Amino acid sequence: MQIFLDNIVFTIQKAGGVSVYWYELLQGMCNARLAVNFLNAGLNPANIFEQQLDYQRHTCIRESWIPPKYLRYLPLQYTLPPYAVFHGGYLRVSPQKNIVNIMTVHDFAHERKLATPFPRGLVNTRQKAYGIKRADGIICISDSTRKELLHFYPDTNPAKLKVVYHGIADTFFPLNKTGLAAILPARVTSPYILYVGGRNNYKNFNIALDAIALLPAHYKLVVAGGGTWTKQEQLLAEEKIRGRYVIIEHVPPSDMNTLYNYAWCLLYPSSYEGFGFPPGEAMKAGCPVVASNCTSIPEVTGNAGLLTTAITAAAFAEKILLLENGTFRQQIIHAGLTQASSFTWQKSVRETIRFYKDCWNNKFLS
Numbered sequence: 001m002q003i004f005l006d007n008i009v010f011t012i013q014k015a016g017g018v019s020v021y022w023y024e025l026l027q028g029m030c031n032a033r034l035a036v037n038f039l040n041a042g043l044n045p046a047n048i049f050e051q052q053l054d055y056q057r058h059t060c061i062r063e064s065w066i067p068p069k070y071l072r073y074l075p076l077q078y079t080l081p082p083y084a085v086f087h088g089g090y091l092r093v094s095p096q097k098n099i100v101n102i103m104t105v106h107d108f109a110h111e112r113k114l115a116t117p118f119p120r121g122l123v124n125t126r127q128k129a130y131g132i133k134r135a136d137g138i139i140c141i142s143d144s145t146r147k148e149l150l151h152f153y154p155d156t157n158p159a160k161l162k163v164v165y166h167g168i169a170d171t172f173f174p175l176n177k178t179g180l181a182a183i184l185p186a187r188v189t190s191p192y193i194l195y196v197g198g199r200n201n202y203k204n205f206n207i208a209l210d211a212i213a214l215l216p217a218h219y220k221l222v223v224a225g226g227g228t229w230t231k232q233e234q235l236l237a238e239e240k241i242r243g244r245y246v247i248i249e250h251v252p253p254s255d256m257n258t259l260y261n262y263a264w265c266l267l268y269p270s271s272y273e274g275f276g277f278p279p280g281e282a283m284k285a286g287c288p289v290v291a292s293n294c295t296s297i298p299e300v301t302g303n304a305g306l307l308t309t310a311i312t313a314a315a316f317a318e319k320i321l322l323l324e325n326g327t328f329r330q331q332i333i334h335a336g337l338t339q340a341s342s343f344t345w346q347k348s349v350r351e352t353i354r355f356y357k358d359c360w361n362n363k364f365l366s
Contacts, residue, residue, distance in 0.1 A: 001360055002084045003029065004061075006076065008040045009089035010050040011068035017277055018106060021141070021166055022089045023049035028349025030057065039063045039078060040071075073127055075134075083364060085356050091127050093134045100359050103135040107274030108148045114202045114272055132156055137359035139164045139352065141275045142296035162355045165299075166275050167345030171253045174286035174337070175261045184262060185255065187246045192220040193320065194263035194287070196256075196278040199226050199233060204269040204292075209240040210313030211267065215320060221245040221267075224259055260285035265323055268297070271311055276300050280343055283336030288329065290319045300343070304335035 005026060013019045029036045041060040045051060064077040071077070076094040080086055086094045087102040094101055109115035110124045132138060132153050140146040140163050150156060193212060199205035212221045221241060228249060237245050251259065260266065266282035268291035279289045279300050291297050293307035301307065306322065308315035323329045 001356065002035050002037065002081060003356065004037045004039055004080055004084055004086045005029065006039045006063075006087065006089045006092055007050070008063075008068060008072050008092065010047040011040065011043050012072055012090060014046050015048050017275070018090060019047060019049045020169075020277070021104070021106075023052070024167060024169075024345040025349060025352060026053060028345055029353070030054075032349065032353060034353070037061060039076075040068065043068055073123055075130070083360075085360060087356075088131070091124070091131050093131045095134070100137070100356070100363055101131075101135045102137045102139065102356060102359065103131045104139040104141065105132070105145055105149055106141055107145060107272070108152055109202075109272060109274075111148075111152045112272065129153065136160065136363055137162060137355055139355065141166055142273075142299050144296040144299060145274050148295075160359075162351075164348055164351045164355065165343055166277070166280075167348045168277070168280040168284045168340055168343045169253070169345070172257050172260065172281045172284040172340075175258065177261060184258060185246070185248055188222055188248075188259075188262075189220060190262060191218065191264040192222045192246075192262075193265060193267045194259055194282070195221060195223045195267050196281075197224075197226050199223075202270060202272045204271060204311060205233070206236060207269045207311060207313050207316070208267050209237060209245075211269070211316040211320070212241045212244060214313055214317040217244065219244070219264065219320075222248065222259060222263070224248045224251045224256065256281070257285055260287040263287050265290050265306075265320060267316060267320070268292070269311060269316060270294070270297070273297055279305065280340055284340035284343075286333050286337060288323055288332045289336065290316055300339075301336075302339040304332060304339040306332065 009018050009022050037059040039061050040063050041055050064071055076092055080094060080096060080099050082098045085100045093103055110121045115121060138161050140149060140161055143163050146161050146163050195208050229247060260282050265288040266278060268279055271292055271294050273296045275296050279291055282289050283304055289301055290306045292311050293309050298307060306319040308319060
């Protein structure tokens with residue numbers, strides 16, 4: 001069973017959740033000593049994950065001379081050997097009938113009109129629809145995503161869907177904390193609430209600001225990652241919690257673990273996630289999670305998350321203040337560590353390889 005993996009996602013992103021997933025999957029495949037071939041390898045050295053891959057150990061194929069910014073929207077242009085397995089890194093499938101097409105679906109933000117506006121959003125949904133129809137097997141990164149796929153594409157055969165959860169990297173773990181660490185970034189003081197990642201519409205960043213405003217003044221907000229702040233975001237933070245927030249736009253993984261470790265909690269008010277890395281990372285680092293009870297988030301947090309049905313500042317502030325009970329806080333931390341331990345990349349890769357084999361057997365041996 002020859003496996004061809006499409007690395008075009010690395011030309012689309014410099015970082016991001018899909019890049020994390022694809023990097024960990026490639027590493028796992030390589031460590032499993034499978035006959036792996038890479039398509040579109042090494043075309044974007046700016047991607048921080050692709051930089052860490054050792055392409056010299058594997059066959060690398062340039063699929064086409066079409067620029068990646070256009071190629072990403074096209075079916076695979078390279079002819080694969082018969083009976084091969086092709087897994088597209090980002091929504092792509094092969095038009096060949098004598099191979100096995102595997103597709104990973106991350107979310108349906110475009111179908112929900114929560115992501116990129118027209119016309120790019122329309123291109124994404126059409127490409128996804130084509131892939132879902134052509135794929136022999138579809139990996140959904142949560143059961144919430146699986147249910148959404150069947151909602152938006154009800155003609156899909158449920159038998160070709162497989163839920164394979166992401167792993168949480170081992171770079172997140174509890175530190176031996178003895179007071180406030182000197183390694184914390186400048187101006188970060190305890191107790192602080194941690195907000196991680198994007199701040200666009202459905203992430204509900206404005207509600208996070210309102211929640212902090214409702215808390216006693218000694219609670220600060222640390223906003224990590226999510227790219228450059230807009231002028232509007234800065235004005236909003238100044239208006240709502242002046243002097244009570246710290247911005248850290250770019251955070252190395254080791255520093256991220258430190259921020260989780262010393263945070264009072266992670267505040268994650270997002271109303272939509274395909275999976276949601278930050279809650280899992282926080283729990284693995286021993287950080288309580290306060291989040292919304294939406295889409296995949298309860299799958300990630302299990303019984304360890306302090307989840308709110310109402311996405312309001314008051315609801316989040318109430319959950320945060322529950323952590324002032326020391327015994328309860330320790331129970332939540334312990335439950336989070338247990339829950340996070342079930343998400344490993346080794347398990348994710350193992351289940352993906354098994355799915356390849358099942359799809360191959362179904363197509364060629366049944």
